[in-house]
Amino acid sequence: MSSAPPTKAEKPAAPAGAAAARQSVSQGPEAWDEMVTGQGSIRPHWQPLLASLSLLGPSGLVERAERGRQHLEDEGVTYNVYELPNEPGRGSTVEIAPPIPEQRPWRLDPVPVILSKGEWAVIEAGLIQRAQLLDAWLRDIYGPMRSLKEGHYPPSLVYGHRDFLRPARQSDGGTPGRMLQHYSAELVRGPDGVWRVIADRTQAPAGAGYALQNRRVMSRLMGTALRECRARPINAYFEYWQADLQARGQAMRDNPRVVLLTPGPYNEAYFEHIYLARELGATLVEGADLTMRDGRIYLKTLGGLDPVEVILRRLDGEWCDPLELRAESALGVTGLLQAVRENRVAVSNGIGSGIAEQPAMLAFLPNLAEQLLGEPLQMPSIATWWCGQSYALSEVESRFDQMVVRGARDLRFAPITVANLSDAEQAALLARIKARPADFVAQERIVPSVAPGLGESGKLEPTPILLRVQVVADGDSYVVMPGGLARVPFGGDPFSATIQRGGINKDVWVEATDPGPLVIRGNTPRNRLQLRRSSGTLQSRVADDLFWLGRSVERLDDGARLLRGTLSRLIGEIGSARDLVEMSVLARALSRCGIIDQRAAAAPPDTQVFARAVTNACAPSQTLGQTLEAMERLAAVARHRFSADMWRMLNHLLGELRLSRPGAGGDPDAMLEFCDQIIRATAAIAGMLAEHMTRGSGWRFLDFGRRLERGIYIARTVSAAATVLSSNQESAFRIALELNDSSLTYRRRYRASLQAAAVFDLLLLDASNPHSLGFQLQTMAQHLDILPRREQPPRSEDCLSLSQPFADIVERFDRDDLSSAEWQSQVLRLRGSLDATTQGLMDISDQITRTYFSHIQLAHAFGFGS
Secondary structure (H helix, E strand, C coil): CCCCCCCHHHCCCCCCCHHHHHHHHHHCCCCCECCECCCCCECHHHHHHHHHHHHHHHHHHHHHHHHHHHHHHHHCCEEEECCCCCCCCCCCCCCCCCCCCEEEECEEEEEEEEECHHHHHHHHHHHHHHHHHHHHHHHHHCCCCHHHHCCCCCCHHHHCCCCCCHHHCCCCCCCCCCCCCEEEEEEEECCCCCEEEEEEECCCCCCHHHHHHHHHHHHHHCHHHHHHCCECCCHHHHHHHHHHHHHHHCCCCCCCCEEEECCCCCCCCHHHHHHHHHHHCCEEECHHHEEEECCEEEEEECCEEEEECEEEECCCHHHCCCCCCCCCCCCCCCCHHHHHHCCCCEEECCCCHHHHHCHHHHHCHHHHHHHHHCCCCCCCECCEEECCCHHHHHHHHHCHHHEEEEECCCCCCCCEEHHHCCHHHHHHHHHHHHHCHHHEEEEECCCCCEEEEECCCCCEEEEECEEEEEEEEECCEEEECCCEEEEECHHHCHHHCCHHHCCEEEEEEEECCCCCCCCCCCCCCCCCCCCCCCCCCCEHHHHHHHHHHHHHHHHHHHHHHHHHHHHHHHHCCCCCHHHHHHHHHHHHHHHHCCCCCHHHHHCCCCCHHHHHHHHCCCCCCCHHHHHHHHHHHHHHHCHHHCCHHHHHHHHHHHHHHHHHCCCCCCCHHHHHHHHHHHHHHHHHHHHHHHHHCCCCHHHHHHHHHHHHHHHHHHHHHHHHHHCCCCCCHHHHHHHHHHHCCCHHHHHHHHCCCCCHHHHHHHHHHCCCCCCCHHHHHHHHHHHHHHCCCCCCCCCHHHHHHHHHHHHHHHHHHCCCCCCHHHHHHHHHHHHHHHHHHHHHHHHHHHHHHHHHHCCCCCCCCCCCCC
């Protein structure tokens, strides 16, 4: 484009801020100090905080920082980090085969950033105007395209951009409704004291949920200072946001359903998606939870399809609809764009809004503000030169070593600080730019302002900061979150500071103005709500997660009990015949439950082969280790179904198990202690789930999974004990009672006498014993009677029928005249019935999956019989 005639966008001189950038680089000015003036005095709005910090002292501040770290850890505040290549990097959406991310804790500096009410008023007004400008531009390019036709920016910035989604345009050339409901801006203050926008976030801006979490933690750590500084609260921002979402859907239905569409648990901001869904009253969904029927979007629930009116999108636009956009996407909803075009669903932000994030647009916003809004741009951008313009390329070349080079349209292009390159690398980069100038922008290299922060030494140190300010729609205008989130960029480079890259975060306090009238936002449904006592709709995917979470909790508990019984004997002296019999039963049970392999189970209990298999049974590569990791993953995915207190306790218990898992050294005593810890943790989790979850479908699937897994365990352990029943009845009965936590119950009923009928009645039929097979089957049947689709398998009678053979077996064992041959026959029948029950329970699990999770019906054969 450099050889083409100048467009209207090329006529203005260098962008605003270019002169300041030239001076700042050449003279190397010191960073602007947020707390101290140039005369060395403390700025007035910082003085209350410093007074509070002086009362705390260095040790008190360090103690507060540790309390904050612990609180964030208990809350499970994390972000997922991927290994980012230099060029290109990864976008905000996880692709079809995502890498497994590293989950890192959220780091919060206990020293906030404080802004005066005067400087905040400038930021607020500038960002409201900027949001209006970007929304106007988006509505124009997805509508009449007047600004493009008039030549206010080069066409390649639209037509050549991957986030310009042509199917999202108004086909009649009309102007679409608002496309930018939620917006955030990255702000950096230069040495001249002016705040500038370094990046616009218009796709699915992250940070609002983290900002609220930061403020809640800081309220606990620095509550006195927060009040003395008269910091403005940020809670009202979410009330405005919720009101806007509700208002967008009320045109379609009173009390509309709002869902938050997430790419899933591998997204870097998945914690925030859960947090926002709870805060905004939205249902957290993935693309597979939604479907389009007859032009409308529906949520797939256990009870059928429930209409959705508003989608809060956390998914990049190109992945939203595999039918019209990216065909390989498994994250979106087929037909979503059609529903949007027909105004049957509202999507926030509008699909295609990500195009406004491209760095090249920063060079053209001043001109667009004049053309689209009729007023100058209030909040300046960092000085930016699009190299596709001939004068801009010359300017960049003349001061190349003072620039930061970025991709013009591609956010995946990692910024390159030219001064950090060798002469040869600079020459190679400049050659690349000249070969394809339209693909690059150059921006001023800016020194960010500094604010005090807690350093590694435990003392206050100056740290560079970058603000991420949140903006949300309110009627015809916007509302700005007063403060929120600041981040400390790595190496002081504001271009490298992204949430995905991690780092240290800070709360931002804005000095309050005089209090005005209290206004509480909200939308009250026009019609009276229908009273109900169910916990609402439940997605099939979530029911699946809860079902397997229940199974994982029980499987871990059962495995720990088996290992504990084995290790307690392994640590002692195996000398008696009874010890050898019991160890053989335990080895067989461990093998049947998949905890050790058959080769190890067949080895003598006093050999290294057996001991090594048992002591390493919780390693990450083994079944129980994988079960523990699955439980953590499922708990994290389903955490939006738990209260804050439940999740805090669950996260704490799982974290303790993760940290205390023995290594591969094969220490039986350490492994025994770990098994005790597992049993305590799973008991606490089971009690918490029983006491704090409402008895809706979610709890029923979770409890059904636990009962099914425990039923399989009971059947397998009793069957393993029955293998020695003919040769050593006492050992068989003792080990069966011990493994199923029923020894005490048996002694209270029958004292020391061990008899077959009494033992099997307690373990297989007694519905009052929570560790009996009969209890599990009866509880599962009760759940099935209440769950929807009761006419489809599995039915309650399918569960109850599995216990029928055992009533007759117990009755026959209870006879006094049972001959030796009949005894042998009943033992074989017992083992066969237990194995059949195990298979029957597995079949029920498959039926649950087909009926409620995958919705796949059994295949039927059609044809003529003989």
